[in-house]
Amino acid sequence: MVIWIDFINTPQVNFFEPFIKDLEKRGHHFVLTCRDSSNTVPLLKTKGWPFTIIGEKVHKSFLTKVFGFPTRIINLRKFLKDKNVDVAIGQSSFYLPITARSLGIKSIYTNDNEHALGNIPSFLFANKILLPENFSLKTAYAQGASKKKISQYPGVKEGIYLWEKGIKIQALRINSTQDHIYVRPEPNTAQYYSGEKNFLDEVINSLKKDYKVFVLVRDADQRKHYQSEKFQGVSVPEKAFNFEKIAQNCLLFIGAGGSMTREMAIMGVPTISVYQGELLNVDKTLIENGLMRHQEKISFEEVKDLINNIENSQKNSSIYLEKGQTAFNLIKNTIFNIN
Known part of the structure; x- marks a missing residue:
């Protein structure tokens, strides 16, 4: 199986590390992309995984984020179209569910931030939504999440890795x-x-x-x-x-x-x-x-x-x-x- 993971911030590297180690031992392969934000790139380099940087640092400016969002999705599509990805999974990557859906790839979206505006499109386009047990389902539904897509996991995100x-x-x-x-x-x-x-x-x-x-x-x-x-x-x-x-x-x-x-x-x-x-x-x-x-x-x-x-x-x-x-x-x- 070929699994695509998109890293948009530093904590996601640690989050996915045990999954990558476990599944690579079982013969599965990963396609890793990242945005050049915070310490994401230096941390990925310490892991020794092959990865591709798609997207420059995004600044706080609202307009910069608005115009940068579709541009990165277009670039992700170009990169992934011949990678034969079977499934995509992202932790708070708002780009991943949209890109995956546009390429016919099934995707899993997880986030523990109930205030993130990016949850709205991510909940809509993801095939499966994984949320921590303390994430209000009322909030998730208000952000457009479908009840049949949601599963809640015990504890907090940090305990997973x-x-x-x-x-x-x-x-x-x-x-x-x-x-x-x-x-x-x-x-x-x-x-x-x-x-x-x-x-x-x-x-x-x-x-x-x-x-x-x-x-x-x-x-x-x-x-x-x-x-x-x-x-x-x-x-x-x-x-x-x-x-x-x-x-x-x-x-x-x-x-x-x-x-x-x-x-x-x-x-x-x-x-x-x-x-x-x-x-x-x-x-x-x-x-x-x-x-x-x-x-x-x-x-x-x-x-x-x-x-x-x-x-x-x-x-x-x-x-x-x-x-x-x-x-x-x-x-x-x-x-x-x-x-």
């Missing part, structure tokens, strides 16, 4: 020293983000005096900002950091939204979300279960207090790793049984 390595990482944390603070800044070029820019600067500069602080930037502009003289003493990795390394030695993770914040939370890593905007249901679930704290603005004193009163949430996180294994098998079976 972390369930196997998560058990090992949790064991490593027990026998390791956690002395690094990692900060993931805001997704300021994302269409959905309307919060402040660079609002973590003061906290980062205060933390660097007492801790080893690493800022995991999203793009070249953020890299330039945090590599300026003002942030001397703060580490800004040039390449995508190994996830296992981060999770193993992370004392505290401060994330302004996105998958990486949830990844750390379900690993049992002390995590605070400072996302300035309406939270997803998946984030609310993790907060309610004590795996993550949310505060739109946080001071150095509050971070210090949090570090001094860190509680181990590893027990609760194990539940989401177990659910992740079940969800992984459900999605894998869907790939082979799509109709």
Whole structure:
């Protein structure tokens, strides 16, 4: 079987990694495309998979996104028309269901973001829709999803690709020293983000005096900002950091939204979300279960207090790793049984 996956952002690389490894061992083949966004291309290169870049970086401008959308679909069609793809699957790639339908390819669409406007065309054109258990079906139906297309998987998206390595990482944390603070800044070029820019600067500069602080930037502009003289003493990795390394030695993770914040939370890593905007249901679930704290603005004193009163949430996180294994098998079976 030939399976097409389209990556439009960095977290999707980790999401599909266990599927690619598992199915390649079984003799199946993959056609991988990506958009040049965030750290997607550098991360794909570390995996050693052959892939094709189709589409340049998309900026926050609404008009840029509107005109860039059909252009990329046209280019995807040209690339895929002779690839003999049997099935397509994408995690929040709004391009994939439309392109696949236009080529007569059956497609699977999954997303955990109930606020994404791209869900509307994706729900319409996909043959199968996979949503997490905390995704409101009422919202999905309002966005045009057909009841017969939808299946819901247990847990959260991040558990699907972390369930196997998560058990090992949790064991490593027990026998390791956690002395690094990692900060993931805001997704300021994302269409959905309307919060402040660079609002973590003061906290980062205060933390660097007492801790080893690493800022995991999203793009070249953020890299330039945090590599300026003002942030001397703060580490800004040039390449995508190994996830296992981060999770193993992370004392505290401060994330302004996105998958990486949830990844750390379900690993049992002390995590605070400072996302300035309406939270997803998946984030609310993790907060309610004590795996993550949310505060739109946080001071150095509050971070210090949090570090001094860190509680181990590893027990609760194990539940989401177990659910992740079940969800992984459900999605894998869907790939082979799509109709």
